[in-house]
Each structure stands twice: as structure tokens, then as C-alpha cells.
Amino acid sequence: MAADAADTADTWGLTADAADDVDPLVMGVRDRWEEQGLLGGPWPFMAICAVGRLNQLLKKALDTELKRLDLTRTGYFLLTTLALTVHGRARLSTLGRILMMHPTTVKLTVDQLEAVGLVARSPHPRDRRATLVEITAAGRDRANEVSLALESPGGELAAFDGRHREIFEALQPARLAAGDVELLNPGAGRDRGHRDG
Numbered sequence: 124m125a126a127d128a129a130d131t132a133d134t135w136g137l138t139a140d141a142a143d144d145v146d147p148l149v150m151g152v153r154d155r156w157e158e159q160g161l162l163g164g165p166w167p168f169m170a171i172c173a174v175g176r177l178n179q180l181l182k183k184a185l186d187t188e189l190k191r192l193d194l195t196r197t198g199y200f201l202l203t204t205l206a207l208t209v210h211g212r213a214r215l216s217t218l219g220r221i222l223m224m225h226p227t228t229v230k231l232t233v234d235q236l237e238a239v240g241l242v243a244r245s246p247h248p249r250d251r252r253a254t255l256v257e258i259t260a261a262g263r264d265r266a267n268e269v270s271l272a273l274e275s276p277g278g279e280l281a282a283f284d285g286r287h288r289e290i291f292e293a294l295q296p297a298r299l300a301a302g303d304v305e306l307l308n309p310g311a312g313r314d315r316g317h318r319d320g
Contacts, residue, residue, distance in 0.1 A: 184279035212257035
């Protein structure tokens with residue numbers, strides 16, 4: 124640790140004590156950008172760093188909570204997505220599109236969840252080529268358990284002090300500008316008649 128601090132101090136021109144309290148990847152980027160002769164502005168780099176670091180912190184907290192509840196991150200996303208559908212079921216292909224996951228990842232996750240009784244497969248009643256995945260009562264209970272744990276004052280996300288909606292709303296304009304989908308009102312301007320089940 125002492126060697127790391129000394130190396131950080133030398134690289135960034137800090138005292139050894141100060142080096143213990145900074146992250147060299149993001150420390151002083153705005154001030155150093157022009158000093159080091161970098162072209163353009165620092166904001167694209169800083170924005171990407173900020174979002175990426177927040178993502179890592181959220182994933183770390185979520186994974187810790189999910190490990191306690193014997194569930195993977197993809198499993199949690201899949202269960203919650205199914206719980207949010209009209210009939211609690213969706214095609215494998217639809218899940219992949221919504222979750223932005225590779226079809227193989229979706230299939231493997233469904234295999235894991237089905238093995239412990241959290242989802243069940245069934246043939247699509249009108250499309251023999253398609254498979255439906257439906258959340259079971261146990262799966263819904265597990266998804267609810269995770270959601271409540273994530274809101275718990277003593278949980279892994281307690282450091283965010285209940286500001287999850289604030290974080291979501293702050294990121295919403297940037298996500299939409301980058302081409303992401305509308306999450307608050309996903310049916311706006313689209314055909315609302317589509318149903319998987």
C-alpha cells in the first residue's frame with residue numbers, strides 16, 4: 124500500500140498523504156486537461172468516467188445483496204422484467220431485446236431460474252417456433268424480496284439515501300439523447316396492442 128501511495132504521489136505531483144485519498148484516474152481531470160496539452164474538452168471523458176464509476180458502485184452493491192438471496196444480476200433483471208409484463212410471461216427473444224442481452228445469456232439464465240422453480244417454460248399458443256417464459260409464484264416472491272432489500276435502510280444501497288428516483292431522473296435525458304428507450308412510458312407513440320402471451 125505504501126508503494127502504491129508513493130507511486131500515485133509521484134505520478135500526480137502529490138504528497139504521499141494526499142495520494143492516499145484520491146483516485147488518480149479521475150482526480151483533477153478538469154484542471155490537468157489543458158496543463159497536459161490534451162485537445163478538446165474534458166467533459167466527455169469525465170461524463171463517461173462518472174457514469175461508469177456509478178455503474179460499478181451500483182453493481183457491487185446489487186451483487187452483494189443478490190448473493191445473500193442466491194440470485195444473479197441477470198436473474199434478478201429477468202425475474203423483475205417478467206413480473207412487470209401483463210401476464211407475467213414473455214418470449215425468450217423479447218426478454219433478450221428488453222434486457223439488451225445475447226440470446227445465449229438469456230437462455231442460460233432461464234435454465235438456472237427454471238432449475239430452482241423461479242420460472243417455467245411453455246410453448247407459445249400461436250407460434251410453434253417460440254417459447255414463452257413465465258414467472259412462478261416463487262419467482263415473484265424472490266423478485267419482491269430483492270426489491271424490498273434494495274430499499275432497506277440497512278441494505279447495500281443505503282449509501283444512496285433513497286435517492287434512486289433522483290438518480291434515474293438525472294440520467295433519463297442523457298439516456299434518451301443517446302438513443303435508449305423511454306422507461307417511464309415505453310408505450311408512448313407505439314402500438315400498445317402487442318402482447319407476448
